[in-house]
Amino acid sequence: MEKFIKIHPKDNVAVALTPLPAKTTVFIDGQELLLSEDIPQGHKFALSDLGPGEPVIKYGHPIGLTKETVKAGAWIHVHNMKTALGDLLTYTYDRQASPLSPTEECFFQGYKREDGRAGVRNEIWIIPTVGCVNNVAQAIERGSQSLVQGNIDAIAAFPHPYGCSQMGDDQENTRKILADLIRHPNAGGVLVLGLGCENSNIEVLKSYIGSYDDKRIKFLSCQDSEDEISEGIHLIRELADYVSGLEREPVSCDQLIIGMKCGGSDGLSGITANPVVGGFSDLLVSKGGTTILTEVPEMFGAETLLMNRCENKELFEKTVDLINDFKNYFKSHNQTIYENPSPGNKKGGISTLEDKSLGCTQKSGSAPVRGVLSYGEQVKEKGLNLLSAPGNDLVASTALAASGAQIVLFTTGRGTPFASPVPTVKISSNSALFHKKENWIDFNCGSMVDGKELSELSAELFEYVIAVASGEKVKSEKAGFHDMAIFKQGVTL
Numbered sequence: 237m238e239k240f241i242k243i244h245p246k247d248n249v250a251v252a253l254t255p256l257p258a259k260t261t262v263f264i265d266g267q268e269l270l271l272s273e274d275i276p277q278g279h280k281f282a283l284s285d286l287g288p289g290e291p292v293i294k295y296g297h298p299i300g301l302t303k304e305t306v307k308a309g310a311w312i313h314v315h316n317m318k319t320a321l322g323d324l325l326t327y328t329y330d331r332q333a334s335p336l337s338p339t340e341e342c343f344f345q346g347y348k349r350e351d352g353r354a355g356v357r358n359e360i361w362i363i364p365t366v367g368c369v370n371n372v373a374q375a376i377e378r379g380s381q382s383l384v385q386g387n388i389d390a391i392a393a394f395p396h397p398y399g400c401s402q403m404g405d406d407q408e409n410t411r412k413i414l415a416d417l418i419r420h421p422n423a424g425g426v427l428v429l430g431l432g433c434e435n436s437n438i439e440v441l442k443s444y445i446g447s448y449d450d451k452r453i454k455f456l457s458c459q460d461s462e463d464e465i466s467e468g469i470h471l472i473r474e475l476a477d478y479v480s481g482l483e484r485e486p487v488s489c490d491q492l493i494i495g496m497k498c499g500g501s502d503g504l505s506g507i508t509a510n511p512v513v514g515g516f517s518d519l520l521v522s523k524g525g526t527t528i529l530t531e532v533p534e535m536f537g538a539e540t541l542l543m544n545r546c547e548n549k550e551l552f553e554k555t556v557d558l559i560n561d562f563k564n565y566f567k568s569h570n571q572t573i574y575e576n577p578s579p580g581n582k583k584g585g586i587s588t589l590e591d592k593s594l595g596c597t598q599k600s601g602s603a604p605v606r607g608v609l610s611y612g613e614q615v616k617e618k619g620l621n622l623l624s625a626p627g628n629d630l631v632a633s634t635a636l637a638a639s640g641a642q643i644v645l646f647t648t649g650r651g652t653p654f655a656s657p658v659p660t661v662k663i664s665s666n667s668a669l670f671h672k673k674e675n676w677i678d679f680n681c682g683s684m685v686d687g688k689e690l691s692e693l694s695a696e697l698f699e700y701v702i703a704v705a706s707g708e709k710v711k712s713e714k715a716g717f718h719d720m721a722i723f724k725q726g727v728t729l
Contacts, residue, residue: 335604555608
């Protein structure tokens with residue numbers, strides 16, 4: 237087992253793959269190096285003497301500047317390095333987009349919907365139009381569980397605090413996300429549950445939903461009902477009769493849309509889990525499928541790598557707007573753009589946002605960028621897409637589902653039990669987490685540290701995703717978890 241890794245030939249730091257005690261001698265690039273300090277797993281140590289203000293190079297790119305002299309063999313982290321990022325930048329398009337060679341078509345067992353899309357689950361969703369009816373939605377969910385049988389995978393309510401007393405973009409975002417979820421192909425049937433007096437009431441939402449099949453979507457306004465819970469359960473029974481008649485059948489993988497989430501929660505994320513997801517993305521795209529990368533603030537510092545992979549200048553300019561719009565969002569609230577990484581990230585070995593973002597972008601693989609999506613916008617182009625959403629796990633994962641993702645891949649070095657509206661695959665960057673939280677983690681990339689090849693793991697992850705798409709439940713589904721969250725930016729009345 238390797239104890240450390242130098243990721244790129246240009247790097248002037250290496251990363252500990254296992255805890256390395258002080259006075260350990262390592263051999264790298266034909267030289268002997270004595271570690272002067274304990275180096276925790278996932279953390280960096282200097283390969284040469286660095287003076288104050290010198291670039292720290294990882295992944296072949298600068299991840300920050302030294303704050304003081306750092307000797308070879310010393311631990312290098314937040315105490316002796318800092319970000320080098322600025323605010324708004326001017327970018328130049330340097331096209332480096334290379335199409336992937338097509339690979340053999342493959343299939344999963346999914347549900348073909350009347351609008352031409354495919355679902356990987358056959359669930360019944362209860363979507364509240366406003367937070368006031370959350371408890372009613374959950375009561376209907378509880379009262380309908382006996383109907384979960386046969387081809388019905390789950391009945392789930394998605395409470396949220398919005399839908400009224402909102403203004404501008406917030407109100408628009410809520411309506412878009414709710415409409416996106418109502419139309420989502422993983423839902424064989426949907427009960428839209430309104431109050432009656434809210435801003436985003438049922439009649440308003442219908443204009444966002446567009447045409448719909450009344451066998452698949454039912455509506456209930458609580459103020460118009462004498463007993464909204466019993467009437468809601470009755471409508472769920474009607475939906476169950478319809479949904480239970482739908483069956484899985486072979487569907488080409490070119491119908492799969494997979495969301496990719498989490499910038500990097502520890503120092504191993506950009507070495508193990510994220511590159512494996514990147515390999516998976518390339519595999520799926522090569523078969524005509526689609527992946528979506530989000531968490532815009534966690535692209536800061538590596539955004540040019542994505543910009544230069546845009547298929548054309550129009551997409552490049554959209555990506556520039558994607559990045560700068562988010563920076564302006566921070567500035568409009570008088571917040572520091574680079575207040576990242578989190579305490580957990582730092583404990584895991586990530587020192588700066590550049591460090592995190594260069595790890596984050598590993599999930600994008602090497603495919604050209606073929607689409608750039610605003611928040612709440614659905615995928616139109618097959619291949620790799622970029623989506624505007626924040627780093628918040630619940631908000632970003634919901635945004636991926638709203639854009640059309642049937643499954644979300646979530647890499648983690650720290651672990652989390654959360655779910656999203658769609659199956660959320662937890663992928664560990666290290667084996668210690670996998671063994672400690674087997675009730676959370678679905679797939680382990682820590683085996684790379686023990687010598688398993690990246691390409692092998694990417695192929696295994698692809699097969700696992702096909703199994704999930706064909707009905708195998710992930711850990712959060714087995715626990716009965718369903719979460720959703722909507723991005724709030726502005727004023728609440």
